[in-house]
Amino acid sequence: TTKTKTTTTTTTGGGVAGVSSQYNPMQLLYEAERVQGVQEASKLLSEAILCERQVDTHLNTILSKRTQVEKGLVNLKDSLGLLGLMQKHAESIASSTKQASALAEDVSKRVRELDTSQSRVTEAMQRLDAIVEANTCVEQLQEAMKAEEYDTAAECIQTFTSLYFAVQPKSQSQPGKEGKGKAIKGKGSILNESDEGHVLKEQARTVKLSAKNLREVVLEKFEKAAKDGDHEQVKRFASILGPIGLVESGLQAFTKYLIGLISSRATAEYDSLLAEISIPKNLESEKKVNFNKAITNLFRDIAEAIDANTTLITEAYGEEGFVDVVLSLHEEAEARAVSILKKFIEYRQLSRAIDVSGEASSNSDVKTFEKTIDEIVVLCVRSEEYNNCIKSVLSHAADKGVEKAQTTLNALVGSPLNCVVRELNAYYTSLEDRYMGRTIEMAIRMNECIEGALTSSIVEDTFFILQKCGRRGMATGNVQCVCSILSNINNHLCNSFLSALRHDNSVYDVLVGCPTEDEIAALDSTSNITKVAQAVNNFE
Secondary structure, eight states: OHHHHHHOOOEETTEETTSOGGGOHHHHHHHHTTOOSHHHHHHHHHHHHHHHHHHHHHHHHHHHTHHHHHHHHHHHHHHHHHHHHHHHHHHHHHHHHHHHHHHHHHHHHHHHHHHHHHHHHHHHHHHHHHHHHHHHHHHHHHHHHHTTOHHHHHHHHHHHHHHHHHTSOTTSOOOOOOOTTSTTSGGGOGGGSOOTTOTTHHHHHHHHHHHHHHHHHHHHHHHHHHHHTOHHHHHHHHHHHTTTTOHHHHHHHHHHHHHHHHHHHHHHHHHHHHHHHHSOOOHHHHHHOOHHHHHHHHHHHHHHHHHHHHHHHHHHHHHHHHHHHHHHHHHHHHHHHHHHHHHHHHHHTHHHHHHHTTSOOOHHHHHHHHHHHHHHHHHHHHHHHHHHHHHHHHHHHHHTTOHHHHHHHHHGGGSHHHHHHHHHHHHHHHHHHHHHHHHHHHHHHTOOOOTTOSSOHHHHHHHHHHHHHHHHHHHTOOHHHHHHHHHHHHHHIIIIIHHHHTSOHHHHHHHHSOOOHHHHHHHHHHSOHHHHHHHHHHHO
16 A cells, blocks of 8 residues: 555546546545455455556656657757747847838828928919919900900809809808809809908909999890890890899899790780681681681790790709799790680680581581681690690709799699680580581481492491591590590490481391392392492491
């Protein structure tokens, strides 16, 4: 037991590392203290001997690795020297990097300072260039005013305005970016700016004075040109009024001028129309009354006024100004168009025409009746074309963000003009229905058999009339009218036309049934073969 206790060295948790747990020395010592007999001592001694052998084997294994461990220690000692050298090199590199970093930081600081200085120099040069250009602009403005070159003067004012704000100190408020026609309106106008502390305050005073004089002169000349009817001069001065700050007054003046032109021509047309209406009714006087010409010329004038001045108005007064002009022109056109259409309804007595249209009449009455229908269709077509033109213009403006255009588009359906046009469409639908009934009755009365023809005249005449009515309904461009006309065509085919085909029932019954030889002989001697054949073909 003492020998076992001496030879056991390193233990882990009460045992020797590498020794079987079955012969744990500490356990053996614990059991040796409780030995009570020789047999137990002999058994314990045997176990101790086996444990000793295992410990010796383990120690020999460890000793066999001593050479490798010593070699590793020698290599580690060499590595420690190398690591020390590497540490010195790393410290040297860190020192160099720190110096380079400090140098780079210093260079970066100097570069930022140089960049700031360069920006300031560039800004100063730009300000100097702007000041020089502003002085030149003021000289050109004064020369243009003396030479009465108002277009050039307006351009000089706009140029000076942009230069004025370009050299404005950053501490002062900068105007928002605005398009042409709004450059000197409101916040972006030197006319509303204080010149205190501004480098161009002397030049600005000169420009303000010139701008004030230019406003007065241009407005006076615009009014004179409008009064004289000089359209080119009116357009010239209208394009100047916006850029020199008279946006609202310029827009109102130009709109008033355009409305005056259209109103004068429309008034002349309407007076001429009233003069023709006042003549007692007869065939010649009714031919002279041309409602279509009056309303067509009115709509054409509006469309041409919008198309010819779109660029001018947009550039001088912006998209919103353009929409204002269009709406003003549309309001004028709508009022006059409604008057013309109502006068047409009154003069042609459309309500009475519907009541008396079912009565039998002569061919001349039918032609007059059809002429009235054609006139209604043309008026509806012209109104629809004008309505589409206005919708196109307003839709284009709405796409650019003009809220007023979108609002007007939504309300256009219930406008007075569209209400009157719907009333006309209702009259047209009723009159067309009466016309189909009257002409089909005439075709039935005039039905005749033509030698060699497959059908009698009723088929060709009826379908010609109905086809013409259907095309006329489609020409209105109104879906409700088209559906109503097609429904009426179907009704007349199923009623009047089919009833006329069944008029000669005796002939139809003989041909459709199974006639005997005697019936055929009687048919040949009493009836026209061509008429009978055409009656059957009419059904087919």
